[in-house]
Amino acid sequence: MVALPLLAANMAAAIVFVILLLPGVLKGESVSGTVAAAMVERIALNAQLDQEITELKQKAQSGVCVGDGKSATQQEPPMAQRDVASAGNVEEPPPPPQPGPASRFPGAGLPMPSLPKIERFEPKEAIVASDGEDLPLVDLLERSVVMIIVQGTEGTSPSIGTGFLIDADHIVTNQHVVGEAGEALIVNKHLGRIITGRVVGRTDGPAKKGELDLAVLRLAERPSELAPLRVAKNGRKLQSVISAGFPGFLLKVDADFQRLQEGDFSAAPELIINSGQIRRPGQASAAVSFILHSAEIAQGNSGGPLVDACAQVLGVNTLIMEGGEQSYRTSWALTGEALLSFLASKGMSATPAETACNPQDSREGESASGSPNAAPARNP
Template sequence: MANQFLSKIRVAPDDFVRAADAPVLERHAELQALLSERAGPEVAGLFAEPLISRGNDEAAPTVAWYADATGEAQPLSRLSPAEQDRISAYLSDHLRPLRTLAEDPGQSDLAWGALTTYGAEDVMVADGRPFIVNWGLMPDGRGASAAARPAHFEATLGRFMRQPTAAPKPTVAPAVAAAPLAAAPASVEDPAPRARLSPLAWVPLLVLLLIAAAVLFWLLQPGTRLLPKEPPRITEAGTLDAQNALNASLRERIASLETALDGAVCRADGVLILPGGLTPEGLLPPAEGTAFPEQAEAAPDALLPNKADRVLVPNPDAPDQPDDLVTHLDNRTVLVLAEGPSGVAAGSGFSIGNGHILTNQHVIDLGAETRVVVIGKALPEPLAATVVKVSGPLAETGDDFALLQVEASDLPGFTLFQPPSSLRLSNVIAAGFPGDVLELDLDFAGLMRGDASAVPALTVTDGIVNTEQQLAPDTNVLMHSAPLSTGNSGGPLVDMCGRVVGINSFVRKGPLQNRSYALAMPDVLEFLQGTPAQPVLTEEACAPQVRPQLAQSAPAEE
């Protein structure tokens, strides 16, 4: 898999160009082999490697593009005119062999698939080399239309393969053309001398040139029509929409609580019964005077969240001895310390198995020489971490992810939950190491003094998912009511079955309360594609197992 991210595009299922009953994008390896053999490795290297995310009923497919490069990629249209001309000439020289392949009946389907691009910023440039992205796609659901490909090609990549039209040469008499200038007969009279222009005649032209230069300088400034500034992926409009959605969710929550309170009944043994016949934590109450069972199935969207120390999570090492949720979180959540030129920063992270740790990009972004260490209750000592992959920062890319590797393959990992439906009103737990708590933690103080055995206590907060929001085309978040603060970044947001549903990433401060945001699981899974991480995934709906509180004894009659 190529290592440098170039771009990403959201498409419709019918946009994929098909050949031999399969999308051309799935034949990238075959295309590389064909082009390397018939046109050379430089031509094969022009076509970026696709990473396809098929989406689902609610999310459209996306294709991320990668190449073997190291520098930052940018669209061809954002380069200087001279650089655009150089890249265009390179593409013209190297794409011409594909014309021959497109006329070969045995290879035409694959060649035309490669030459068919979406038509929006299809050429990216990194390290001074062009890479073609969005190939194998046609807009407006025309992927299956072979007849439309030639015309679409002429309007897209075809512009790089047109030969420039040569200017017609003037017709010259052979005798005159062959005669050297010095051989002109001496008898030929010199032409009449030309009239000299007054210096003042050049003034209007000079003024026009100065005006044109000033206009060109203005156009080349970032923010103008010619070179507009790159817009941030996370905009104020997007966050405002998210706040409005959250407010609507909170009003809905208040209404449901008021309705439940109005219809609730308290039995003689102290068990509160809501209008739906369940207890506030979603349990089916036993008959009056009968104790709750030691373990019962609760509702994931119960009116009141179950206490984390009463929620039971299966223990793979001892199936008959389940862990409580707090222990489950303790053994899988880690403190992430990053040391760079600007100092030391603390954040949170969590294990997904085989020594892989997920956190936020901004937690470890302290410069080129940053050292990263992770500390956890289930780790024997602080361990140095290697950065496997990063994507961020959030405002510019829409992502805020980092994947770390530590030498602790036996560290238990969280299961990742791919929700088949909405998580709104589901009870959740946020786990991490908030900075305002670490400031008063004696173990953290000891750790900073060099005591490797001092592990700070994990902080957990509970709440519900208020709403699900799309802040940018490729940025999906869960807004929830579990309190977060600086230091929670990169920690897990888990459901009442102990599965991770998102990565806590930022807090937006309001006049009365803070809003907590977690990046949603579809974006996490897309980031992990192409990495060695192989987390356990599940789509099974949560059915929490809890230890119920004991019912009070009914008062004795006098």
């Protein structure tokens, strides 16, 4: 039904049109019928616009539809408010635990592709991996150390960390790398593909700095391309050590990682290896022994191994400690002894190192860089 104001405006316009057509009404130059019709049309249009403005004002006062059929006054409260109201608790829910400083996904600008769906976990019995005894240091690390990708929840990026094999199908990493996830994806250059790992053990409670922070994943297969590392209990002051992992800031310039981002799941980034020395071993608590060392680590290194010149695991890189105003920075690793105790508490084990490392016995002529002609790495 036409609104009364609009009908009245049209009637007024018609009367004006008739009057304008009467002889002698318009002075000066005569106005053609076309011009007069245009004037009447303009008057009617203005009246229609006035009517639309009036209707919009009425809607604004009664609640505007916002796209789902509900007016603004009918919209549900934000999610957090609904959760609090439904729980009958006026306190805000606590924020989710944040990953440790060396494990968060390495900054903005590194989007990951849609990762392959994790199929139902079915461990396969296959060829048992080599124990790596005859491999040079760098080759052994490249076959033992893996990148761990934990798929993010909706709207969040995947997180990336490091892990290493302790037997044919078990990988050790930090708990804060996997978080609450039950499964993760494993990438390694020698694999040439992504395989699935299920979390089968982790430290109790949320990960906290300076406390036990470990997790174990079981692979869905036993890849013959990979090799496990042996675990030593302790290191000594000034002992030469090597960290291995996937620091995020260097992934930005890794062509293979860029291919992985674009969806090529046969690609894997280069393993980054740094050398240093043990600054001091220490004891944080009865269950937590640690190593402070100078082998550089960064975000993405969490869960990676700290090894001696014989590729025996002395610790699990976990934290980066900084000295504030003094710009002091050191790397913090859980010891091999803490790792072995944790595994035993979960009914698991790793192959322990039988003897102290003497690189001249089995790796003569090989330095931490892996060059066969360089001077051998020596313990102090």
